[in-house]
Amino acid sequence: MSTATLPNPDTVAARAREILDTWQADPEYARLEKGCGMYSNDWTDSYGHVIIPDYDVTQDGPALFPQMMRCMALKSAVYEMTGDEQAAELPVPVPIDVLSHAACAQINVLTRMQQRTGTLFVHATDMEAGRSGGTWEFGDYTHRAYRAAWGPVDERYWIDAAETERRRKILDQKYEPIGISDRGRRATIDLASA
Template identity: 40%
Template sequence: MTTTVRMPAAEAVGRRAAQILDMMREHPGWERLNGSSMRYSTCWATFTGYPTVAQWSLERDAAPLLVEAVRVLALKAAVFELTGGDEEAAELLVPAPVDEMVHAVLAQFTLMSQMQADLGVIFPHATELEDFGYTSGCITDDYYTAAGWGVPPARYWLDAAEVDRRLAILNAHYGSVGIGRGGRSHDLTFSPDGSPQLAAV
């Protein structure tokens, strides 16, 4: 993140983020938000975020990742508010697995819009400003800890260098079955009987 704005103090962000998260939990749409965010799991499984978690399992990891995602949304909302609406400042460094769950939550557009209106809070997210350069000990961690949530769980809060290392391993495996560019292309054809086959080179 390259912002020209002076980032707000950790104590202020942490205090406000904790308040925002409490408000979200008290909102009548909270349970629906949790359920809806995980309901269409087959739609938001990807090649480059969730699979970087060791021994990734949707059934085991979806709920804890959802906890991290709503915390991130509260932190980003607090920074956005405390900087007078600066989207760049609010686009905090977040690891890929957590960011993917943030997308799953924000996909509940109607509910999130209603929650924003009811709470008087904006949950900013600008894809063009995303930077996956998260490293432990950065300002995001300071904000997270100041909110009273302890230390971000290392299982999901992976440093960018470790994500890159794991992606290289994953891409080698993907490539062996014809899947390229982190799942953004493949060399598979589909035969009339429905079986996938590698295209002839």
């Protein structure tokens, strides 16, 4: 467990805005965005993005990308200020966290952007301290820092922990009859004879 004291959310917000501006000015920022949009062709998610009502990757993907990059900038700012990887693993909404995995899959682009900007992208699943996602809450540290940096959150994507779990329980009930269980980590569908 991290023992780092989190910096003032307003201080983190100011640095996160600078980080995001630097990333957006990078010559490969558009390529990162495009790559994240293409990620869905090879990997789908049955418990993250689909908690968004009427989710459509072609419409929601472009709206999720800036949300995700803002959260990454917040994490990077906290990491710069604390040097603590676990402290920097701020809780974020599940749909945004899922998209951060798409960004991390663009390792070549991210590596070059980190080298050019001197700012690390910070995301570590093992530092989520047993969270299964959806630990973000209205009014928590992440929310306060985000709001200080960019104003109100987009409530379509910023789904809090309790609502995330409620929606996932509905998905459990829908998936179980077709042989998908353990939150999508287990499948007993007989594909050979189907």
